[in-house]
Amino acid sequence: MDKLLTVEFWQMGGYALYVWGSYGAALLVFVWNLLAPYLKQRELLSRETRDQRS
Amino acid sequence: MTLWTWLKSLTSPPIFFALAQRLGFWFGLISIPLLAYGLIGGLLLAPPDYQQGEGYRIIYIHVPAAWMSLFIYSLMAAAGGIALIWRIKVWECVLTAAAPIGASFTALALVTGMLWGKPMWGTYWVWDARLTSELVLLFLYVGVIVLQQSIADARAAARACALLAIVGFVNVPIVHYSVEWWNTLHQGPSVTKFGKPTMDASMLVPLLVMTLGFMSFFGHVLMRRVQNELLSRGEISRG
Numbered sequence: 001m002d003k004l005l006t007v008e009f010w011q012m013g014g015y016a017l018y019v020w021g022s023y024g025a026a027l028l029v030f031v032w033n034l035l036a037p038y039l040k041q042r043e044l045l046s047r048e049t050r051d052q053r054s
Numbered sequence: 055m056t057l058w059t060w061l062k063s064l065t066s067p068p069i070f071f072a073l074a075q076r077l078g079f080w081f082g083l084i085s086i087p088l089l090a091y092g093l094i095g096g097l098l099l100a101p102p103d104y105q106q107g108e109g110y111r112i113i114y115i116h117v118p119a120a121w122m123s124l125f126i127y128s129l130m131a132a133a134g135g136i137a138l139i140w141r142i143k144v145w146e147c148v149l150t151a152a153a154p155i156g157a158s159f160t161a162l163a164l165v166t167g168m169l170w171g172k173p174m175w176g177t178y179w180v181w182d183a184r185l186t187s188e189l190v191l192l193f194l195y196v197g198v199i200v201l202q203q204s205i206a207d208a209r210a211a212a213r214a215c216a217l218l219a220i221v222g223f224v225n226v227p228i229v230h231y232s233v234e235w236w237n238t239l240h241q242g243p244s245v246t247k248f249g250k251p252t253m254d255a256s257m258l259v260p261l262l263v264m265t266l267g268f269m270s271f272f273g274h275v276l277m278r279r280v281q282n283e284l285l286s287r288g289e290i291s292r293g
Contacts, residue, residue, distance in 0.1 A: 044282060
């Protein structure tokens with residue numbers, strides 16, 4: 001884990017832009033996949049309770 | 055309860071909704087250690103490549119994403135077949151719920167491939183068979199999503215999507231074998247070869263664990279999306 005604190009690790013042998021760009025893109029895809037259905041489900045469930053009340 | 059009645063109960067939307075809740079929870083839970091180990095193994099434990107140095111670490115995103123793009127499409131084609139033959143609503147929902155997730159993994163495979171191609175090949179993009187057929191795969195996913203949104207009746211939309219998913223399945227083996235059938239700039243397979251993979255275990259194990267992590271993450275978000283499909287079709291009423 002000490003490796004995380006070295007500059008060399010984050011430089012990725014000069015490929016930092018490409019390696020971290022790829023991992024960053026993956027993070028975006030994962031976050032979107034988690035958030036989008038979660039928010040949608042909240043909206044669907046609240047719409048349903050609203051419909052039931054009226 | 056016999057296996058048959060159990061399987062049949064899974065075609066009932068309320069029963070499937072509850073099952074998706076439980077399955078989704080467990081998929082999500084096991085994806086956390088798998089992805090964590092994949093990240094640590096891929097970024098910290100695996101040694102640098104003798105040719106590509108640290109740059110090869112893109113593989114731990116690129117390859118699982120690309121495998122998922124093919125796996126999810128195959129699942130959609132299978133779900134489409136089941137939905138067309140037996141008219142089971144739950145499987146229509148699986149088909150349409152999987153499409154946006156598959157599209158996002160396909161886009162991730164393409165983007166990470168471009169980011170890998172630039173330093174190693176000297177170009178972000180070439181129109182070789184592997185890259186082109188993967189791009190076609192993305193268009194097929196987008197086609198399914200657009201088709202579903204453009205038909206108001208959910209069941210008719212799902213049937214149309216099922217047809218497109220099945221016809222488009224032709225592209226899946228083309229993507230897989232493109233590196234063998236044609237001369238591509240993209241390298242050949244190093245894991246799914248007959249016999250021994252041409253990757254050392256220290257590099258291969260994190261890749262396989264990361265792939266399992268991607269799979270279970272997919273399971274988690276698919277279950278939630280299937281629930282949403284059932285809810286928005288009015289198949290589930292809470293109260």
